Amino acid sequence: MIVRGLESAANGMLALMDMNDNTANNLANVNTTGFKRGALRFKDVMEAAVYSQQGSILRNGESRELGNLSLGSQTLQYTHDFSQGALQETTSPYDVAIEGDGFFKIQDINGNVSYTRNGSFVVNDQDYLVTKQGEYVLDVRNRRIRMIPEDFDPEMMKDRTEIIIGESGNIEMNSYNQKIPMQTIGIFDFSDKDDLFEIGDAKFVPRNIEQNPELRAEKFSVQQHMLEQSNSNVIREMINTINTSRNYESLTKVVSTNNELLQQAVAVGRLRT
Numbered sequence: 001m002i003v004r005g006l007e008s009a010a011n012g013m014l015a016l017m018d019m020n021d022n023t024a025n026n027l028a029n030v031n032t033t034g035f036k037r038g039a040l041r042f043k044d045v046m047e048a049a050v051y052s053q054q055g056s057i058l059r060n061g062e063s064r065e066l067g068n069l070s071l072g073s074q075t076l077q078y079t080h081d082f083s084q085g086a087l088q089e090t091t092s093p094y095d096v097a098i099e100g101d102g103f104f105k106i107q108d109i110n111g112n113v114s115y116t117r118n119g120s121f122v123v124n125d126q127d128y129l130v131t132k133q134g135e136y137v138l139d140v141r142n143r144r145i146r147m148i149p150e151d152f153d154p155e156m157m158k159d160r161t162e163i164i165i166g167e168s169g170n171i172e173m174n175s176y177n178q179k180i181p182m183q184t185i186g187i188f189d190f191s192d193k194d195d196l197f198e199i200g201d202a203k204f205v206p207r208n209i210e211q212n213p214e215l216r217a218e219k220f221s222v223q224q225h226m227l228e229q230s231n232s233n234v235i236r237e238m239i240n241t242i243n244t245s246r247n248y249e250s251l252t253k254v255v256s257t258n259n260e261l262l263q264q265a266v267a268v269g270r271l272r273t
Helices: 002-028 154-158 234-272
Strands: 038-044 047-051 065-070 073-080 087-089 096-100 103-107 113-116 121-123 129-131 161-165 170-175 178-184 187-189 196-200 203-206 220-224 226-228
Touching: 002 038, 002 073, 002 234, 096 103, 161 220
Parallel strands: 096 226
Antiparallel strands: 038 073, 047 065, 087 226, 096 220, 103 113, 103 187, 113 203, 121 129, 161 170, 170 178, 196 203
């Protein structure tokens, strides 16, 4: 039982270290636009059946099973909390936020695709809608979005023009009181969000695109002049940090106590021999 106690405590301490790393990452991204807080799922390493000893609580002189004893836990899966973050108003017409389900679909210069809730966009020198890192924002037909209509004089954009992005993601240019329809920002979703893997900068990709293909989002509203803030909460994460620290300290004492008992058992064994 002493060795089992050491093993159980050690597994618990490793799990708490993973939890502490996750909490630290959530705290570091409290101000990251579109960030979704991480969460951990745990599983029992193994369970051992516990029986009553002879001479105590016996029926017909036989020991009986009292239950199972967990030998600690391990991190099973790293997941994300995709709940809605607060929306913050901005002055840029290219800032957009998704209220509801879905992700923006973006593409880097190498053609790699990822998905994000960070709608802090700008227009590059070629008039394409891009992220702050230069990745292209894609429309509902997986095309790069150009923020100027075809056969439109760029000089006219310098005066009396306005970009309007509707709740469905459709983009219009209001020029001299004439609305010119353009492309529609693509909003995509996944049936299994637990399959999404974060690659950094609040961007996600599915682990298995064949089994979890992208879908057109349905329940959403695109809000212009808005950005979705991180759904990570400082107070909650600080409480998690305190609880993790206390639990780790308790398991440290368990390891120390079991180590002393093991040393005494070894000493007694040496005396008997």
